[in-house]
Amino acid sequence: MKNINALQLDNVSTFVGKTVLVKNATFEVKPGEIIGLIGPNGAGKTTIMKTILGLMKFKGKVVVNGREVYENDHQALDKAGALIEHPAIYPFLTGIQNLTLYAHDQKDMANLISELQMSSYINNKAKGYSLGMKQKLGIAIALLNQPQIVILDEPMNGLDIESTIKVRKLIKRYSDQGTAFLISSHILSELQKVMTRVVLISGGQIILNKEVAEFEKISHQKYHLTTENNKLAKKIFAAYQITFKAKENYLIVSQKDIYKIEDLLFNEGVHLKEILPLEANLERIVVDVLEKKRG
Template sequence: FKGQVLVNHQTVTSNHHQALLKLGALIEHPALYPYMTGRQNLALYAQSEVEIDELARALEMEAYIDARAKGYSLGMKQKLGIALALLNHPDLVILDEPMNGLDVEATILVRNLILRMAQKGTAFLISSHILSELERVVSNVVLINKGKILL
């Protein structure tokens, strides 16, 4: 593939990635350290313990945030990955299949969190095959097929 990535009009390369400091992402499966607790995974990237507690509360992770991630269910791992993407109040959050592995309650919780953050100015780029879920949170749609924008 050829091309370039621009974030806030800044080119992103392997040597120049300052523009990514205000970007959060969950791509496919969360990259977690299984022998660390959820809190420890978040602490690797968080600017404050207060932010970890706020995200754990917002995503209803308090009951297991101090347990080792290796014992997490798929849904628990997904919520931890979403928390990692939301750390440090990013301007742009890229989520790939964010509802994967979540039960109905957790899906509603994440949906409402996305809507609240979007109202406060955070932009979201969400990739999903569950179009019915996307239509509950999106304001604009881009359809891409084989790297080409269709709509």
Template sequence: MLELSNVNTFIGRRKIINNVSFTVKDGSVVGLIGPNGAGKTTIMKTILGLTKFTGVITLNGKEITENNHSPLTKVGALIEHPAIYPFLTGLENLKLYSSNKIDMMNIVEQLKMNAYIDLKAKGYSLGMKQKLGIAIALLNKPRLVILDEPMNGLDIEATILVRKIIKQYSSSGTSFLISSHILGELEKVMTAVVLISDGRVITNCSIEEFEKINNQQYQLYTENMPKTLQSLNDYNINFSQSSNHIVVSRGALSSIQKILYQNNILLLELKLQQPSFEDLVVTSLKNHRGSQDEK
């Protein structure tokens, strides 16, 4: 559906996006994740033809260039703030972009906006404006939807509702590229992750691969924990303690097994530690910064 190849974006002489390459497949939900200032919004604006760039961006096999935005006709987007006119009603705002009345009213129903859709948008709360912006992005059955912080300002019920809609649309073949700092919610819908730092892609894989690659910590428990701690210290094995367990890296397991055997310590439990998705993201970013510092 969408492919970026060696894309660079500049603001003045400063390179903001550096050789970014990734793909968004049909029906996939790709999470674009990174710290503030990493370049997430700039990447989205670049895809939409809002900034000058070098490299190649193709949408459904057709190249997007500075003078050719025609491939974007089947793309819906919400970038930074909803593009709404405050002195028009919510419905009038939708009509400006809609080409299918039935589709438009279905989206109003899906997002549960009926109670206020005929009111002037200037009186909308932040959450109501956000839902209207999402509704605009979903109009006209887009093939690709780009959402920048779509959960911003939404209450719990609206967040769950938007999550269900994303899953519903993606199951019908619509692709999504979503940036969000609410990683717990993003994790529930995305099928792939593109992790960026300082304008560079540092991870680009499926969510399953991402979790597998980063699950490097193991918990172990023995029949004699004080002796185990002393033995690991004697052999300079790096470890940490979590409640009544010891947490070690995967690479240390072979040495630890030999140490336990030599000291007649019985291993009672060894299991993979399951960090949260947020922990995996933070660890990946720290590892990247560490490798950059070494260079």
């Protein structure tokens, strides 16, 4: 059982009428993995999540915990939890009543209430909840009953900093126990702290699927360079067709040109003052990848 993927998509295409929203999506999620499903607005992130849950018309194969998912047939999702778009809660029930509808284990439910610090309002009707309260209740519902895979669409939406940290730690702890996660979020800085692999989607197609460590290497491919005469350095780089970006007090160059740059500056008598790897945040890396894809 340990060798079975928590989730497997094989050439999955999703349709609304004759319009293709997602085309030939293929990726897997292993037990304990935290996959960040990222991309621009309208790229197809939520559509993929709905497809996995059998809520949309699709072709191809979706397998959850070894069982195939079919449209409007949710038997394969017994050990899956999900929060898609808006928490599926009943406004005229209390938070505890909403949880009780889904909970198989009272102790598990009580632990989640405590972990997410919902005790002060869990007995109030959900219609009076703030966005953050509703979000935490939706996350608790998704995590009930020790699911083998959890699908979360914008889980940090509406959460304050303290709640965001708590949710992040909870996700990490569940993953350490073997629960797999597929998470979409616009708050990439938070997602970067927990995810183990990046699946990047654009225009309904998966354009990148990499381990986080491999993906983050992209951030080391640019260097911050300062010389005693940046104006002259720019002329030298232009003359020798070295690509660079000029900033106010420094230049940005590619890792592949570093040795050539050092030799050129030495030969031209320009002293190098500083050269450092330029760390890019996740947002910047994603933008760079998308720009390359678009040409």
